[in-house]
Amino acid sequence: MLTAAERDQLRSNARFVHFKKNELIYLEDENPKDLMILFKGKVKIFRSGVGGRSQIIRIMRPIQYFGYRAYFAREPYVTAASAFEACTVCKIPMELIEQFLRNNGELALFFIQMLSIDLGIADQRVVNLTQKHVRGRLAESLLFLKETYGLEEDGATINIYLAREDLANLSNMTTSNAIRTLSNFVNERIITIDGRKIKIIDEERLHKISRIG
Amino acid sequence: MLTAAERDQLRSNARFVHFKKNELIYLEDENPKDLMILFKGKVKIFRSGVGGRSQIIRIMRPIQYFGYRAYFAREPYVTAASAFEACTVCKIPMELIEQFLRNNGELALFFIQMLSIDLGIADQRVVNLTQKHVRGRLAESLLFLKETYGLEEDGATINIYLAREDLANLSNMTTSNAIRTLSNFVNERIITIDGRKIKIIDEERLHKISRIG
DNA sequence: TTAGAACTATGTTCTAAAACACAAATATAT
DNA sequence: ATATATTTGTGTTTTAGAACATAGTTCTAA
Numbered sequence: 001m002l003t004a005a006e007r008d009q010l011r012s013n014a015r016f017v018h019f020k021k022n023e024l025i026y027l028e029d030e031n032p033k034d035l036m037i038l039f040k041g042k043v044k045i046f047r048s049g050v051g052g053r054s055q056i057i058r059i060m061r062p063i064q065y066f067g068y069r070a071y072f073a074r075e076p077y078v079t080a081a082s083a084f085e086a087c088t089v090c091k092i093p094m095e096l097i098e099q100f101l102r103n104n105g106e107l108a109l110f111f112i113q114m115l116s117i118d119l120g121i122a123d124q125r126v127v128n129l130t131q132k133h134v135r136g137r138l139a140e141s142l143l144f145l146k147e148t149y150g151l152e153e154d155g156a157t158i159n160i161y162l163a164r165e166d167l168a169n170l171s172n173m174t175t176s177n178a179i180r181t182l183s184n185f186v187n188e189r190i191i192t193i194d195g196r197k198i199k200i201i202d203e204e205r206l207h208k209i210s211r212i213g
Numbered sequence: 214m215l216t217a218a219e220r221d222q223l224r225s226n227a228r229f230v231h232f233k234k235n236e237l238i239y240l241e242d243e244n245p246k247d248l249m250i251l252f253k254g255k256v257k258i259f260r261s262g263v264g265g266r267s268q269i270i271r272i273m274r275p276i277q278y279f280g281y282r283a284y285f286a287r288e289p290y291v292t293a294a295s296a297f298e299a300c301t302v303c304k305i306p307m308e309l310i311e312q313f314l315r316n317n318g319e320l321a322l323f324f325i326q327m328l329s330i331d332l333g334i335a336d337q338r339v340v341n342l343t344q345k346h347v348r349g350r351l352a353e354s355l356l357f358l359k360e361t362y363g364l365e366e367d368g369a370t371i372n373i374y375l376a377r378e379d380l381a382n383l384s385n386m387t388t389s390n391a392i393r394t395l396s397n398f399v400n401e402r403i404i405t406i407d408g409r410k411i412k413i414i415d416e417e418r419l420h421k422i423s424r425i426g
Numbered sequence: 427t428t429a430g431a432a433c434t435a436t437g438t439t440c441t442a443a444a445a446c447a448c449a450a451a452t453a454t455a456t
Numbered sequence: 457a458t459a460t461a462t463t464t465g466t467g468t469t470t471t472a473g474a475a476c477a478t479a480g481t482t483c484t485a486a
Contacts, residue, residue: 049340050349050426057336072322072329078337101322105315109285112314112321115328116285122335123270124291127262129343130385134443136263164464172343174444179465195452195464213263347473377434387474392435408434408482 001106015091025067025081025089032071034091038062041087042149042160046169047079056170058118059084061148065114068094072111084160129172132213137171138181139209142191144170146200156199163196214319228304238280238294238302245284247304251275254300255362255373259382260292269383271331272297274361278327281307285324297373342385345426350384351394352422355404357383359413369412376409 002010016039019025025036025043043060057079060066070077071094101108128140142158149159168178182198185191190206192199200206215223229252232238238249238256256273270292273279283290284307314321341353355371362372381391395411398404403419405412413419 047336047340049344053344055340055343057339069329069332072325073333074326075330075333078333098322101325102318105318105321108314108318108321108325109311112285112324112328113287115325115332116282117288119282119328119332119335120286120288120291122332122339123260126270126335126339126342127260127268129339130268131262131266163462175463176445176465177443179463183465376432388433389435389475390473392433396435 001110002100002104006100006104009096010092013093013096017089017091019083019087019089021083021085023083023087025083025087026077028078028080029076031076032067032069033094034067035065035071035094035097036067036081037090037092038064038066039088039090042084043081043087043089044084044166045079045081054169055172056166057122059145059148059170068097068111069115069118071098072115084162084166132210134171134173134177134181135184135209136211136213137173138167138178138185139206141167141171142198142200143203143206143210146203151200154199156201158198158200161196214323215313215317219313219317222309223305226306226309230302230304232296232300232302234296234298236296236300238296238300239290241291241293242289244289245280245282246307247280248278248284248307248310249280249294250303250305251277251279252301252303255297256294256300256302257297257379258292258294267382268385269379270335272358272361272383281310281324282328282331284311285328297375297379345423347384347386347390347394348397348422349424349426350386351380351391351398352419354380354384355411355413356416356419356423359416364413367412369414371411371413374409 019041026032028047038060039062041062043066044056045058045060045066046054046056048054058066066081067077101111129137132140145160145162146158151157152159164178164182165175167182168175171178173181182191182193186193188205190200190202190209192201232254239245241260251273252275254275256279257269258271258273258279259267259269261267271279279294280290314324342350345353358371358373358375364370365372377391377395378388380395381388384391386394395404395406399406401418403413403415403422405414
């Protein structure tokens with residue numbers, strides 16, 4: 001998508017940064033400087049709300065772009081990002097990206113499309129998180145994690161190692177409710193759990209629970 | 214922002230359309246074709262969720278652009294739009310916009326910035342709507358309506374004529390709860406109501422209620 | 427201009443989910 | 457390896473807000 005000259009410039013300005021598990025990548029209210037490209041690992045984008053209660057807004061997988069929205073909106077970050085697990089991130093100064101973009105319609109459309117997709121997801125998420133009940137929201141999150149990170153070799157275990165608290169923050173519920181509802185799903189033979197490993201037994205049921213709310 | 218040639222093309226492809234009060238402008242699942250520019254009137258962008266319950270996602274005032282997100286995401290609309298009151302909308306084929314955009318970095322950045330701002334608002338809205346209590350959500354909506362549509366000549370009455378149901382759908386609550394909470398605000402001398410006209414008496418209190426949730 | 431539909435208001439009941447409490451099991455750091 | 461912190465699991469209590477019921481009021485269309 002870039003010209004040879006652009007690629008050269010990119011290479012000399014890109015920096016690779018490693019983050020340890022649970023390390024913060026950027027903070028709320030900070031000033032956005034770089035486009036971040038997740039090369040390895042898993043990242044959560046979250047925001048703390050009433051009484052510091054945290055809500056996971058987006059989760060990233062390799063290779064996805066993040067951290068650029070606030071820069072384009074000309075405002076500080078309204079979210080924070082941290083590493084679910086050890087990560088490798090490539091940082092590129094947003095000034096450079098913006099400069100490329102002014103002369104490269106394809107690149108501009110690429111960003112427009114990413115933003116448009118994310119905005120559509122956010123619009124739907126507002127309704128899902130506010131209107132669905134706890135079971136529906138948790139079922140949706142499990143399916144969402146499966147879509148995002150895929151399954152392990154057994155073709156059933158969701159390929160992410162998440163604390164119940166994170167699962168709760170993703171699904172807009174308390175940790176107790178995540179734990180309790182997860183147990184219910186186990187009793188109903190929809191999933192099995194082994195510590196933090198979650199295996200999906202009856203995906204169709206999950207879809208149904210998510211759909212009816 | 215456009216060249217003379219672009220402006221000519223724009224003029225010959227733009228269509229002005231009028232919508233009556235409560236008329237639908239576009240529907241969920243429809244295919245996006247046009248960029249819409251609201252010239253006159255007020256528009257709600259909404260989505261129906263569990264059991265057909267509607268949630269207002271965004272509200273538009275003149276002169277704002279809408280209807281383009283789904284086209285850029287290459288997907289059907291996930292929301293619908295309707296007129297709060299009689300509206301004049303200018304429609305421009307998205308194909309034309311996209312063509313302009315490929316050669317016009319400024320225009321591309323304009324769309325990128327709009328999308329980025331809206332995505333930031335959506336991210337914050339998710340947290341506000343899920344974590345704040347009814348009073349906080351309603352207070353926030355009232356302030357939001359004031360910011361968007363401004364005040365009448367008296368410098369206190371919010372310049373929009375909204376049904377309680379719309380206020381509820383904006384604030385993620387039942388109509389009864391919107392009515393009840395509005396009454397409470399009146400008793401606490403935070404607002405006064407005269408039918409659908411809402412006058413803000415104590416804006417500071419509203420801010421505080423919105424902030425604490 | 428009047429009938430009926432839609433909206434507003436308020437009281438009452440019911441329930442999902444938060445809050446709280448505590449024990450058991452795991453992680454993690456020293 | 458062992459102490460300490462964190463996470464997980466369950467039972468109990470409390471509560472915000474939905475659901476329901478009903479009546480008065482205001483639109484709106486024939």
